[in-house]
Amino acid sequence: MTILAASGWTAALGHPFFQHALLAGTAIAAAAGLTGYFLVLRAQVFTGDALSHVAFTGALAALALGYDLRIGLFAATILIALLLGTLGKRGRADDVAIGSVFSWILGVGVFFLTLYTTKRSAGNGGAGVNVLFGSIFGMSAAQALTAALVAAGICVAVLTIARPLLFASVDEAVAAARGVPVRLLGFAFLTLVGACAAEATQAVGALLLLGLLAAPAGAAQRLTDRPFRALALSAGLAVAAMWVGLGLSYAVPSMPPSFGIIAAATTAYAATFLPGIRRRTATTVAGLTA
Amino acid sequence: MMLLADTYPAWSWNLVADLRQMWAFPFMVNAFRAGTVVAVAAGVMGWFMVLRRQSFAGHTLAVVGFPGAAGATLIGVSATYGYFAFCLAAALVIAAIPRAGRSSGGQESALTGAIQAFLLACGFLFTALYQGLLGGVTSLLFGSFLGITTAQVWVLAAVAAAVLATLTVIGRPLLFSSVDPDVAAGRGVPVRLLSTVFLVLLGAAAAEASQITGTLLVFALLVMPAATAQTLTARPSLSLALSVLIALAVTWLGLIAAYYSPYPIGFYVTTLAFAAYVLARLGRAAGQGLPRLVPVRGAS
Numbered sequence: 001m002t003i004l005a006a007s008g009w010t011a012a013l014g015h016p017f018f019q020h021a022l023l024a025g026t027a028i029a030a031a032a033g034l035t036g037y038f039l040v041l042r043a044q045v046f047t048g049d050a051l052s053h054v055a056f057t058g059a060l061a062a063l064a065l066g067y068d069l070r071i072g073l074f075a076a077t078i079l080i081a082l083l084l085g086t087l088g089k090r091g092r093a094d095d096v097a098i099g100s101v102f103s104w105i106l107g108v109g110v111f112f113l114t115l116y117t118t119k120r121s122a123g124n125g126g127a128g129v130n131v132l133f134g135s136i137f138g139m140s141a142a143q144a145l146t147a148a149l150v151a152a153g154i155c156v157a158v159l160t161i162a163r164p165l166l167f168a169s170v171d172e173a174v175a176a177a178r179g180v181p182v183r184l185l186g187f188a189f190l191t192l193v194g195a196c197a198a199e200a201t202q203a204v205g206a207l208l209l210l211g212l213l214a215a216p217a218g219a220a221q222r223l224t225d226r227p228f229r230a231l232a233l234s235a236g237l238a239v240a241a242m243w244v245g246l247g248l249s250y251a252v253p254s255m256p257p258s259f260g261i262i263a264a265a266t267t268a269y270a271a272t273f274l275p276g277i278r279r280r281t282a283t284t285v286a287g288l289t290a
Numbered sequence: 291m292m293l294l295a296d297t298y299p300a301w302s303w304n305l306v307a308d309l310r311q312m313w314a315f316p317f318m319v320n321a322f323r324a325g326t327v328v329a330v331a332a333g334v335m336g337w338f339m340v341l342r343r344q345s346f347a348g349h350t351l352a353v354v355g356f357p358g359a360a361g362a363t364l365i366g367v368s369a370t371y372g373y374f375a376f377c378l379a380a381a382l383v384i385a386a387i388p389r390a391g392r393s394s395g396g397q398e399s400a401l402t403g404a405i406q407a408f409l410l411a412c413g414f415l416f417t418a419l420y421q422g423l424l425g426g427v428t429s430l431l432f433g434s435f436l437g438i439t440t441a442q443v444w445v446l447a448a449v450a451a452a453v454l455a456t457l458t459v460i461g462r463p464l465l466f467s468s469v470d471p472d473v474a475a476g477r478g479v480p481v482r483l484l485s486t487v488f489l490v491l492l493g494a495a496a497a498e499a500s501q502i503t504g505t506l507l508v509f510a511l512l513v514m515p516a517a518t519a520q521t522l523t524a525r526p527s528l529s530l531a532l533s534v535l536i537a538l539a540v541t542w543l544g545l546i547a548a549y550y551s552p553y554p555i556g557f558y559v560t561t562l563a564f565a566a567y568v569l570a571r572l573g574r575a576a577g578q579g580l581p582r583l584v585p586v587r588g589a590s
Contacts, residue, residue, distance in 0.1 A: 045399035046346045049406070053506070095345040096517045100567050103510035107560025110432045110507070114553050129427055133414045206354075208414070211407025218400030256418045262411035268403050 012250050017264050018025035020144035021136045021257070025242045027151035028203045029212065029261075033238030034158040035196040037218035038189060042169045046095055047084055047190070048213045050102035053195040054080040057109030058198070059131045064116040069131070070146075073198035080105065081194030085187050104253040134205030134258040136246070137155040143202070151199050157192055165189055166227050203242075212238060223274040229250075241265035298502065300548045311349040312549055318560050321435040321502075329501045331450040333537030334457060335495035336512035338488060340520055342468045345513060346399055347384050350406040351493045352508035354380040355500035357413030364416045369430075369447060373497040380409070383491030385486040432556045433504030435545060437563050446498050453491050460487060465526060502541075507556040511537060514563035521570040536566055562577045 039048050058076025059069045079099070087097045113128045130138075132231050139147070158165075168175040169184045176182045200209035220234035245261030252260075302308055312318050339348045355373045357441075362372025387401055417427050457464075467474035467481045475481045499508040515536035519529040544559035 020330065038398070040400040043399060045403045046349075050351065053411070059442060086308060095343055097339055099345040099349065099509060099513040100517050100564060103507065103513060104560045104564035106506055107510060108420050108558045110560075111557040113432070114427065114557070115494060118552065132431070167476075204412075207410045212401045212409065212437050214400045214403030214407065218397060218404055221400070235341050254419060256414055258416040259411045266404050266408040267413075269401075 005016050012247070015142065017137050017139070018246070018250065020139045020141055021246055022243075024139055024144040024147040024151070025136055025203055025237055025246055026092075027155070028199050029159070029242035031151040031154040032200050032209070032212040033195050033216045033220075033233060034155055035051060035193055035237070036213035037220060037234040038158070038165060038169060039213055040217040040221060041227075042189075044193075045210070045214050046098060047081075047106060048193060048197065049210050050084065051081055051194055052078050052097045052201070052206050052209045053102045053106045053109070053199040055197050055209070057105045057112065059117055059201065059206070060109050060112040061127065063127060063131075064112040070198070070202070073201055074195060076105075077194035077198045078191055079194075081190040081197075082258065085190045130205070131201065132205050132207045133256065134201070134203055134208065136203045136257050137249075139202070140155040147199060147202055152196070154192055154196050154199065156177035159187075161185060161188060161261045162228075162231065166208075170227075204261055208258050210276040211262040211265050212241070215262075215269040216241060219269040219272045222269075226271055237268055241268060294549055299550060308546075312546070316440075317436055317438065318549060319413070319505070319544075320438040320440060320443050321545055322542070323543050324446050324502055324539065326436045327443070327446045327450045328502050328533055329537040329541040331453055331495045332499045332508070332511040332535035333515050334454065334530065335492050336514075336516035337519065337533040338457075338464065338468060338536070339492060340487070340516040341465075344489075344492075345509075346402055346415060347489065348492055348496070348512050349509045350384065350402050351377055351380055351489070352500065352512065353406055353505050354409045355497055355503040355508070356430055357409045357416060358497075359500070359505070360413045360420070360427075363418045368411035370442060370501065373500050374449070374494065376409070377493035377497035377500070378490060380405070381489040382486070385489045429504065431504050431506045432554055433500075433502055433507055435502060435548065435555050438501070442501070446501070449498055451496055453494050455467040460484060464488060503556055503559055507560055509558040510556075510563055513540070514560075514567050515540065518563070518567045518570045520565070521574055536563070540566070 015020075036048070038119070039045055054076050055073055058072040059074070060072070060076075062069050062072025063070075084098055084101065087094060087101070116127060164175070164180050165185050167178075168180050168185050172182055198210055200212055203209075204212055216237035217234045219237055220230040223233060224230045241264040242261055244264040245259075246257055248260035248264070249255045249257040299311065311324070336348070336434045339345065352407065355374045356378025358372035358374075359369040360372070382403060386433070387398060405559050463474070463479045466477075467479050467484050471481050496512065499511050503511055511546050516533045517537055519533035522532060523529045540559055540563045543562055544555050547553075547558040548555035
């Protein structure tokens with residue numbers, strides 16, 4: 001890795017592992033940016049937090065039972081996302097119920113981690129850490145392509161339901177009165193969040209995916225009031241954070257890629273708190289959600 | 291698992307003999323002492339956390355112990371200091387986030403989420419820089435009851451005593467301002483100051499519990515006993531006591547189960563606590579027709 005750092009940016013693109021990371025990372029970041037925007041708008045960030053922990057258990061359950069990690073990821077996150085939807089009113093779960101469910105699921109994840117590391121003791125000690133913190137540079141070509149296609153599918157799905165979802169998120173009562181299927185949209189959205197969490201786990205890891213969901217979306221909402229512009233900005237910021245993070249960790253080999261990505265996303269968010277960088281008008285999208 | 295079964299002590303159903311055998315080891319005695327201290331602190335602080343609906347803030351405070359401990363290990367000081375430094379600092383940061391009423395809920399939680407993810411990423415960076423801590427990462431995240439020293443137990447007990455003493459002083463106004471912040475503010479209760487003090491206390495409790503259950507599972511000990519207790523009864527003093535009792539029972543049973551089996555304590559503690567919560571919810575759903583003891587709203 002130290003030799004790689006010296007050979008410049010064009011050389012970085014020549015490495016297959018970097019190409020795979022860039023392909024999967026870009027698509028995943030775009031999906032996380034789009035989903036994250038609605039997550040913040042609907043004040044459901046805690047749900048995203050819960051799903052990130054569920055992803056850990058799903059992945060390790062699949063590993064411990066000998067299946068592909070991704071099957072466990074998607075099955076666990078989507079199922080729990082739907083379950084969380086049923087726990088609360090109108091497809092939005094209650095914080096305490098979410099907290100209880102996900103901390104138990106995390107405990108089960110620890111059980112599977114122990115099961116996995118004791119059953120297949122040869123060189124698997126890092127499996128838990130990889131799931132928690134991601135290993136984007138370790139993706140194979142096939143994995144990267146699948147991840148990119150699924151992420152692209154999530155992007156298309158979010159954009160398809162964007163307009164009614166926006167309506168339902170900003171003013172649920174009026175949307176319901178106008179015949180928008182609010183409850184159905186809530187569940188569809190949670191399914192997409194679940195799929196997105198499973199995707200992002202492969203890039204930045206279960207513990208850090210919240211940063212990719214919340215930080216670009218939070219920054220975009222501080223920068224502009226116009227929903228579709230904010231949506232685009234959120235996706236753009238997430239992709240930019242992904243590129244910067246990958247580049248940084250290529251340049252500084254001792255820095256893990258997931259740290260670089262989250263640090264870039266957080267820095268962008270922090271920058272929106274500087275004086276002078278602030279949206280111009282006072283009518284806020286956040287204000288409409290009250 | 292079958293292989294490992296031989297190396298773990300056998301459970302004999304003779305409770306006295308089992309306990310005596312377990313407590314013959316100083317590390318188990320320390321684990322039980324520390325577990326008791328932590329369970330009481332977490333039961334009480336968690337009860338207020340659930341009442342105030344600050345689960346997300348509580349979870350963030352709980353997980354930031356990880357970069358604290360990893361950073362402390364990296365610079366070569368005791369992990370205990372790292373836990374307390376980071377949890378208390380994060381409490382002050384979260385308290386400093388301006389609250390512009392309910393409307394900014396999404397924005398506020400986005401900020402909390404970003405802080406949480408960033409600090410966890412820092413923790414990962416520290417462990418990557420430290421190198422060779424791979425086994426240590428799992429025990430930082432998921433807890434370990436082995437190797438708790440008597441000195442550590444004293445530190446835990448002192449901090450818990452300070453937390454509970456402060457809480458006794460601010461308990462009544464805190465309860466008032468948690469149940470109805472607007473009326474409390476109108477009656478001259480310093481709601482904002484109370485909220486800051488509360489977050490700091492919560493941070494201290496989370497830092498304590500991190501050392502037993504690991505940073506990822508602290509939240510279980512904070513939220514589940516309290517949620518169970520508040521489901522069972524709406525009378526504040528009774529449900530507070532119940533919350534502490536459940537936390538204690540869950541921790542003790544978890545320690546015993548973890549001692550007699552190859553699986554980690556975090557799994558047992560979360561599973562037992564969740565079972566209690568589900569039973570309480572089911573019980574309440576079954577007895578839905580019955581009125582609750584006192585109709586205080588704000589908790590459910």
